[in-house]
Amino acid sequence: MYISKLNIKGFRFFNDNFTLPLNKGLTVLVGENGSGKSTVIDSIRLLLGEDEYNRSGISLNDFHRPFSVESARPVANIRIDCIFDELEGPEQIAYLPWLKPSNVNQAELHLEAINKEDARGRIRKNMWGGTSRRGIFEWELVNSINCVYLPPLRDAEEKLNSYRGSRLARLLTSLNGSGDEDKRLEEKVKEQNNELLSDPLIKSANGLIKKCLIDSVGEILGQDVSIQFSEINFNKIIHQLRLLFFPEIKEGEIPREAFRDLSENSLGYNNLLYLATIIAEMEAKNYVSTTSLKVLLIEEPEAHLHPQLQTRLLQYLQGAAEENNIQVIITTHSPTIAAAVGLDPVVVMSSSPLSQERKAIALTNCGLDRKTKFFLERWLDITKSVLLFSKGVILVEGISEAILFSEFVKRVLEQETLEDYGISVVNIDGIYFKYFMQLFCGYKIVEENFESCDNIPIRCVGITDCDPEGSNIGEGDGNNIDGCKNPQRFLVHDLRNHTSNCRLSINSKTFEFDLALEGNNLAIMNLALENITETDGDIKKRARIAKSMDWRSTTSCEKIVEALLLLKRIEKKKGEFAQELAMLLKSEDEPDFEVPSYIRDAILYVTGKSN
Incomplete structure (x- = not known):
């Protein structure tokens, strides 16, 4: 069971119906700032009742207001819907009220909020499961879903320290399951307390406190006291535990006194410890319930991590999601992360600056055949994956074009830069334009029937060489390309005829030669x-x-x-x-x-x- 689709309308950035496809294991939401990634995460939190960070719920500011001079009035309501997919036998029974009559392998959950405060200043919300909102809503089903949220600026040290409801305490509670470990742990602490009380120093301190109490109020009004090493109730014991660290993993047992407090650790490694504790908690819940959905929401997992650790962490999260049946949804601005997980988990979120139309495009829906997908996954490294965060992309054949392009732009745009437009130049080290442009063009390039498919809705242009036969210089002018040897030349006319998103610009011979003729x-x-x-x-x-x-x-x-x-x-x-x-x-x-x-x-x- 997992959330396969999310629909949002009227919530913050999203006015019209916004549909987001989600994967069973890992989904990586990438895109520029303001594309709505955090809004997606918050909508899931609202729907699943995640409240670890004390979110108060929906406020009046959450209702979408158009960026329009004519009308900036907020919308009348917010609507958030999700589809759960691949429900199996026990899950179908557990979530029976939410099942779709037409497909018992799917379930629905809905939330609607009205733009009006009640007498207490709260926004009225209505939730229902399934297709009818008239039935009695069972909150137990929502509460059975284990949803954990990690914000972008998280305090991992605080969450791993000893306090009521700490992540470490939650992990131990999950591992305890049926409660069989309670008495064993309590007996051990009780023995330690008794042994400590027999120590002469402790007995002396305990007796002195008792004497002072008697001296102050007398035996009739006084109270007896006993020094105790720790609480002997299971819940109180686990809330006093905290995590320590040692800077490396060694063979054999490391002496306990060698471990240090988390305040002495780096922010990045504390984040890793925090994530590991949460994954361990969710893995422990597998032994307790097989029908509970586990959702992990992480904003900017790259925080305080160098590129190698980012790559390793995402690969770990991807494996943990599959092995432990956890749905992991992350947002990121890191090209390293976007390049580390392959194409299947990546969903690109983009927005039009003029229409404010927002789209979420799963890269696997962009018409990628097996060869194209394999090629892109090998080539989308940290330098090339920036194209997933851009407002426009320029593809060039080699290092010469990549080095000189920024200077060309200043001359064409009169000192403006591509950074002013949010556009990236990507060196593809060859003429592999059709593979990259498949992400943007909106039709299947490899097929002759020009079947349409999803695409990242930004402009992409390629700069390529004609490489004419023999002395046929000057024939490749962008229109007459018959004299070119370049096997990608067919894209010049194909793209112009079938998409407004992509173009291939071709010269008469080669890059340096054409520069020299001007x-x-x-x-x-x-x-x-x-x-x-x-x-x-x-x-x-x-x-x-x-x-x-x-x-x-x-x-x-x-x-x-x-x-x-x-x-x-x-x-x-x-x-x-x-x-x-x-x-x-x-x-x-x-x-x-x-x-x-x-x-x-x-x-x-x-x-x-x-x-």
Whole structure:
């Protein structure tokens, strides 16, 4: 049993019906700030009655108000619904009032809140299970669901220390199950108390306190006293326990006095101890009940953890969710986490800045065939997974384009940057555009019938080389691509005809060659070549001459010859050349440099300045 679908309407960010698909094990919600990830978590908390962090419930501020000058009135009600899926025999019996008549493997839970306070200043809520709201609602069913929430700024040290209701006490209560361990633990503590009381020092202190009481009020009005090492009631014993740590795991038993208080530990490792205690508690509940749903909600699990620990933690959570039948739902801003778990758990949340329309897209619903999925899971590392958090994506073939692109953008957008638009440049190290664009285009690229599928609703553009046959330079201009060897060239027309979300922009030959043909670019490009050439030979001498020429006054044939010569000379050091050229373009002198039209068009498209 797990929550397979969540519907939200009128709650905070979400005005219209918002539907979120959820996985049986791990679901990772990624997306930019303001996409509604925390609102999703809070809606689940409201529905399942999670209150560990003393949430007071729904307030008037929770009712959606449109960002509109004409009308900013809040909506009349909030509606949150969820579908539970894959209920088996015992679960169908336990949650019988919530079952769907049309499908006994599914159950429903609903919450509705009216935008009106009662006499006590509370918002009236109504909850019901199943399809009819008229039946008697059994709160025991909601209370049987074990929902735990970890906020983004959690105090792990406090939650693991000794106090009533601590996480450690909850774990021990869960392990106790039927209560068979109560008497055994109580007897041990009782024996320790008796042994302590027989110590002369303790007996002396106890007798002295008793004497002072008698002296002060007399034997008739006085009270007897007894020093005790600890409470002997099971519940009070476990509430006094606290967790200690040792900074490494060693073979053999570590002396107890070597362990330290959590206040001496790092914030990151305390977070890991906290998570481990919660997972252990949920695992312990498997021995108590097989019909209780266990839901773990975690916001920003990356808090205070370096990348290797983030990866290891998420892989652990993914395994623990499957092994212990726990539904884990996390939100994250970490590309490391987004890259660590594969594509299946990832749901991208996005919003349109103009319409405020919000969508949740499960990557597995984006029409990924087996080959595409395998490819993306190998390539979506920490540097490339930033595309899941962006408002737009530019895909480039190699390191040269990636290094220079920010300088091109400043020239096209007049000193604005891609960061101003929330757009990321991703180097895909090749021409694998169809695999990445499958996430954004909205149709199955590998099929000829152009079947539609889900997509991340942001713009994506690719920058690629024509690589023409022989001397067919100039034929790959974005429209006439017949002379190109590039096997991805079919995407140029396919994307333009079947989606408004993706484009592939293609040049006439290669990146550096096309740069060289524009305006007087050959001058500064030869200056870059001169700077990276160590020996004072023919290459450096020719570059010194070429950097001083006015290439605007030369013929196109002369430019092509010089561009081909430059391309040959930087063939084995394109990355170094791009780095030097980027430094020259970034200098305060603002050198004369023009951006090729195919790159300019791509920048204008992805920023929404053109179609």
